[in-house]
Amino acid sequence: MATSYPTPTVKERWAWAFYDWANSAFITTVMVAFFPIFFRNYWASELPSEEVTLHLGTANALASLSVMLLAPFLGAIADRGGIKKPLMAVFVVLGVCATLLLTVIGQNQWQWAMFAFVLAVVGFLGANIFYDSLLVDVAEEKDFNRVSALGYGLGYLGGGLLFSLCVLMSLHPEWFGLADSSSAVRWSFGVTAVWWAGFSIPLWLLVHQKSGNSALPRPALGRLLVEGWQDFMDTFRHIRQLKSVGLFLLAYWFYIDGVDTIIVMSVDYGQTLGLPETSLITALLITQFIAFPAAILFGFLGNKIGAKRGILVGLAAYMVITLGASQIVSVNGFYALALCVGLVQGGVQALSRSLYASLIPAEQAAKFFGFYNMLGKFAAVLGPLLVGWFGVLTGSSRLGLLAVLILFIIGGILLWRVPLPKRS
Template identity: 55%
Template sequence: MADTLPAGRRSQWSWALYDWANSAFATTVMAGFFPVFFKSYWSADVSVTESTARLGTANAIASLLVMLLAPLLGVIADRSGRKKGLLLMLTTLGVLMSAGLFLVAEGYWLVAAGLYVFGVVGFAGANVTYDAMLLDVAAKDEVERVSALGYALGYLGGGLLFTVNVLMVLYPQSFGLADKAESVRLAFLMVAIWWAVFSLPVMLYVHEQGHATTRDGRGLRQAWAELVATWRLLRSLPMAFTFLLAYWCYIDGVDTIVRMAVDYGMSLGFAAEGLLTALLITQFVGFPAALVFGRIGDRIGAKHAIWLALVVYVIVVFWASQMRAEWEFYGLAVVIGLVQGGIQAMSRALYARLIPTEHAGRLFGLYNMMGKFAAVVGPLLVGWVAVLSDSARMGILSVLLLFVAGGWLLGRVDVRAGQRAAAEWEG
C-alpha cells in the first residue's frame, strides 16, 4: 500500500499505523490480561487485597514516571530534531518489556511488575513523540481527519489481536497450547511482535519537518531547564493553556471510565466473561466511530465535536449509576465505543491547531503529562467517594464533576484567537 499512495497520503497512513501497532499493548496487556494474570499467576500466593496493592503500586509508579518524563521527552524531541529516533528508542523499550513478560515464571510478581512499569513508560513515552509527529504529516486543516484515522486504526488493530488472544485463552487446546497460563504468556509475546512489525511504516515513510536547535550533549543537559520555558511558552498561548486545563478535566473522566469499568461491573455482580466481551465490543465499535468523528470534526469543528462527546459521556455516567441488568453493560459498551476514540482524536486535533508547529514536541509533552496525571486523580476520586458513601454507584456518579468542569473550561476556548496566536509564533 505504501508504494502506491502519494507521498502525503503514504506518510499519513504510515503515521496512523503506529496507533494500530501500539494499541495491542494498551488493549491486550494494560486493559486485558496483565491485571488478571498478575493476580492469578504472579501473585497467587498472597491475599486478594495484597495483590491489588502490588498492582496499584505498579500502576501508580508507571503513571508518575510518565508524568515526569513526558515534558522532558518533548523538549528533547524539539531540541534534537529527531522525534523519529526517540520514537524508535521508546518503542524498542516497550516491545522488549512486553516480550519479557513471556519469560516470567509463576510467582515472580516483582519481575513482572518491573517489566510492566517500564513497558508503560515505553508505550506512553513513545506517544509523546508520536502525537507531535501529527504536524509532520498533516496540515492544520487536515489534523481532525488524520488524528481520527490514527485512533480508528488503533481500535481496529488492538481489537483484532485482542480477539485472537481471548480465543487463545478460552480455547487453548485449539491453538496447540497446554493451558490458559501458556496462552496468556504467548499473548504478551505476540503483542511485542505485532508492535514491532507495524511500527516499521512510521520509521520508513514519515519524514520530520522540524529542525534541530542543537545536536550535541547540551540538548539533554539543558532539557530540564527548558521545561520552565515550555510552561512560559504555553502561558503565552492562552487558548492552548485553557484548552489543556479543560482536557485535563474531561480526559480524566474518560480514562477513569476505561480503567474502572470492569471493576464497577464486577462490583455489581456481573460475570467476568461478559465484561471481557463488552471490552471487545467497545474496541470494534470504536473503529468506525472514530472515523465518523473525524468527518464530524471537519464539519462542525473539533471543539463542537468534543462537546457532543461530553454530552454522551454525561448520559453514560447517569445510566451506569442506575444500571441493574448485565445487558445494560453491553449497551454502555456500544455507546462508549461511539465516542471514546472520537473525543481523544478531536482533542489531539484541536490542541494541534492551537500550538506552533516548531514547538510541537515540547507542547505535546505537556499534553501527555496532563493526560497521565489525570489517570491518577480520577480513579482516586471514584474510589474515595465509593468508600465514603459506601456505594459504588455514587463513586461512578462522581465522574460527572470531571465532565462538567471540562465542558465549562472548553467553552472558554476561542479557537480562532488560539490559531492566530499560534500563527504569530510561526510567523
C-alpha cells in the same frame, strides 16, 4: 499562525496512522483486558479484592506519574535536537521488552508483575509523546481532524483484531497447541509485543520529521540537555501567554482523567460486580469494533461542527455513560455501556489531539505535546487512585466510579471557554 511546510504525502499519513494499529494492541490486550484479569486471578490471587483494585490503580498511577514528569523535558529535547523518532524508538523498545517480560513471571509474584507492567506502560505512554507530535509533520492543519481520527480508527480496528485472536487463544488453548488458558494469556503478552514492534516499521521507514530543528546540526548531548531544559522553561512561559493553549490544557487535564479512568479500570469494575470474564471480554470487543467507524466519523464531525464542539458532544455522552455505569446490574447493561463508550471514546481522543495541534506552533510540536501528555498523564494519576481509594473507603465500586463524573463537568465548562484561532 503555524509555519507552512511541504505538503505531506499520503504514504506518510497512513504510515503514521498505522502506529496506532501497532500500539493499540497493547492498551487493549494487555493494559485494559488481560493484565487486570490475570493480575487478580494469577499474580495476586491470594490478596483481598479491594487490595487488588488498589494495586492496579497504583501501577497505572506510577506509570503515568513517571511519564508526566519526563514528558515536557523530553519534548523540548526532541524539538531542539530534531530527534522525535529516535526518542520514540527508545520508548517503544522499553514497552515491547517489558511486555515480553510479563510472559515469564510466575504465580503470586504480583510485585514483579506490577514492575513489568509499569515499565510497559511507561514505554507505551512515552512513545506517544513523540507519535502525537508527529501529527504536524504528516498532515496540514485542515486535515488534522481526519488524520488524527484515522489513527484512532485504525488503532481500534487493529487492537480489536489482535484481541479477538488472543481471546480465542485463552478460550480454546488446545486449538493453538497450548496447555491451558494461563499459557494462552502468557502467549498473548508475547504476541502483543511482536505485533507492536512489527507494525511500527512503516512509521520508521516512511515518516520524516519536518518541524522543529531537524535541519540544524545536532548539539552534543550535554548541550542538548541544557538547551532542552531552557526550552522547557521557555515553553512553560509561552503556554502561560497563550490563553487558548493554557485553557485547553487545563480543560483536557480534567476531562481526559475521566476518559482514561474508565478505560483502565472498566474490566476490574466489571469483576467487582461479579460479571463473568467472558462477558467482560465480549464487552471490550464491542467497544473496539464500534470505536473503529465511530472515531473516523468523529473526524468528519469535527470538520463539520468544529473539533471543540465535537469534544463537548462526546463529554456530554460520557456523563450519561458514567451515571448509567453506576446502575449496572446485568451483563446486558455492561454490553450497552460498552457500546456507548465505543461510540465516543476514540472521537474525544482524536479530536482532542487535532484541536491541540491546531492551537500550537508546528515547529515546537514535540515540546508542546510534552505538556499535553504531561497533563493527560497527571490526570490519569488521580483517576485510578480516586476509584481505588474511594472504593476501599466506602466499600462500593459504584460510588468510586461516580466520583469521576465531576471531572467531565469541569473539563467541559473549561473547554467551552477555550478561544479558537481566527482563520483567514
